[in-house]
Amino acid sequence: MKKVLGMLVLAAVASTTCAAGMALAQDGKKINLRVADSFPTGHFIPKYSTLPWMEQVTKRTNGQVTFEYFPAQQLGKAPDLLNLTQSGVADIGYVGMSYVSDKMPLSAVAQLPGSFTTACQGTMAYWKLAKGETMNKNEFGANKVKPLFAIVLEPYQIYTANKEVRTTDDVKGLKLRSTGGAMDIFTRKIGAIPVRMAAPEVRESLSRGTLDGLIFPNESVLSYDLQSFVKFGTKGGNFGSFVASYVVGDAVWKKLPKNIQTIMLEEGEKATAHICKEIDTNIEKAQQQLAAAGVKYHTMTPAERKPFEDVSDEVAKEWADGLDKRGKPGSQVLKGFRAALAEYSKN
Structure with missing residues (x-):
């Protein structure tokens, strides 16, 4: 019960903070976003994608957008991070598609055995689908989140x-x-x-x-x-x-200025292409x-x-x-x- 109450309080605080941040954003003032995942310090996914993505977004917005990063399940267990992003405890969260297969079953297409031989083949093919109408309607949009970048690992x-x-x-x-x-x-x-x-x-x-x-x-x-x-x-x-995606909650996304949305998506494209090359290498x-x-x-x-x-x-x-x-x-x-x-x- 204490854990549930704590999460509800945290969600309320995050929601209030986010709403205030979005209002300030219209005046060109600071936006601070909470990013959560389950990876231990030094893991290659945040090393090659999440951390560089945050750094580049902050750089390209001249410091208007900054991030609080919560790795290693600090905000919640890996299977709960989609829900925590939807509820506003995290503004941006890592979603391991296998952990939410009941809510995002179509993404498992990139997890089928025997499908591809390199991480970049799997990643770029999946990313093309993830940005399309079918996946938006049935996966991301249906869960009130927007994908920012994604990674499909090499064949297991x-x-x-x-x-x-x-x-x-x-x-x-x-x-x-x-x-x-x-x-x-x-x-x-x-x-x-x-x-x-x-x-x-x-x-x-x-x-x-x-x-x-x-x-x-x-x-x-x-x-x-x-x-x-x-x-x-x-x-x-x-x-x-395995498909790993970082998503932003719809409520947060819709309040971001258009220029910041564009920068986040452009850097997401770069992060997606970069990490698959690092994995294969x-x-x-x-x-x-x-x-x-x-x-x-x-x-x-x-x-x-x-x-x-x-x-x-x-x-x-x-x-x-x-x-x-x-x-x-x-x-x-x-x-x-x-x-x-x-x-x-x-x-």
């Missing part, structure tokens, strides 16, 4: 504590961390047991042995300091991904660091990947059909995403 690999993974037979019965949604479907279809949890909770679960491994991006293994708990990793697998470096820490890698052969790829095709169809039956444009979004991937894969 399988990291395990005690068993090397080469084939689908090797994962049968393993308890693997999943982001939910399509990754849950994929994990079950390859014979493993999906354990849905937010990334900040993974370390404790691995240390206690309640997880046998995880489907995870390479650099995040380092960011969350998991290298001492995993002994094996795959290379060349394509086991899904750092994959090999992250794997080298993990190998030095004792992780043994297996590079999967085409024959070993084939059964996983067959399952990936089944998952995509099942995901789209399931949304269609719920009255959501699953097949339409899947088609659009694949078309965007084809476009960006040529670049």
